[in-house]
Amino acid sequence: MIDPIIDFDALWQAAIALPSHLSPYTVHGPDHWRRVERNALILASQSGANVSVVRLFALFHDSCRENDDYDPDHGKRGAALAIAWRRKYFDLPDELFELLHYACNWHTDRHHHEDPTIATCWDADRLDLGRVGITPHPKYLNTGLAKEIALHGSISPWLHLVVHRF
Ligand SMILES: [Fe+2]
Numbered sequence: 001m002i003d004p005i006i007d008f009d010a011l012w013q014a015a016i017a018l019p020s021h022l023s024p025y026t027v028h029g030p031d032h033w034r035r036v037e038r039n040a041l042i043l044a045s046q047s048g049a050n051v052s053v054v055r056l057f058a059l060f061h062d063s064c065r066e067n068d069d070y071d072p073d074h075g076k077r078g079a080a081l082a083i084a085w086r087r088k089y090f091d092l093p094d095e096l097f098e099l100l101h102y103a104c105n106w107h108t109d110r111h112h113h114e115d116p117t118i119a120t121c122w123d124a125d126r127l128d129l130g131r132v133g134i135t136p137h138p139k140y141l142n143t144g145l146a147k148e149i150a151l152h153g154s155i156s157p158w159l160h161l162v163v164h165r166f
Contacts, residue, residue: 003050004092007090011056011089027131028062033059033063035128036124037059038162039125039128040058040124042124042158043120043123043127046143046144046161047143048116049116049117049120053103056092057100057103057107057121057124060100060104061078061103061104062078064078064080072108074108075106079101079104096117099117102118103117103121107121110122111126111142113142119142124146
């Protein structure tokens with residue numbers, strides 16, 4: 001399937017302008033989203049994940065968090081925002097949109113999935129747990145590369161795999 005053309009700059013501007021980002025809660029904010037996007041692109045170079053979906057996941061999955069602590073419904077709200085913004089800021093074929101929606105909806109409740117795109121989304125998010133002092137354990141990861149990175153303790157040796165230029 002050919003990747004759709006998406007204006008990610010416009011999407012990011014809209015997401016960063018969401019009212020919640022006026023708050024000081026930034027552990028799950030845009031800096032984290034960017035690292036998740038970078039991680040996802042690194043993993044996608046080997047996992048076969050759909051690049052548009054993993055980049056959209058990075059933007060949406062924590063976009064509707066109301067705090068940095070207990071917010072069990074933030075994934076569902078992020079998935080709902082993706083529905084609301086579909087065909088306004090971006091579009092995806094139904095098959096790909098369903099992957100995006102599922103990945104956002106379940107990203108905190110579930111760890112494993114056999115679909116390489118969903119698996120890459122979730123691994124990319126968990127590989128950024130170092131920002132809150134947690135080293136991700138390989139048993140909670142899906143892709144071989146994410147497990148290798150977690151065991152190494154740093155993603156630095158793999159940064160050259162990011163082919164996208166922000
Ligand atoms: Fe996240």
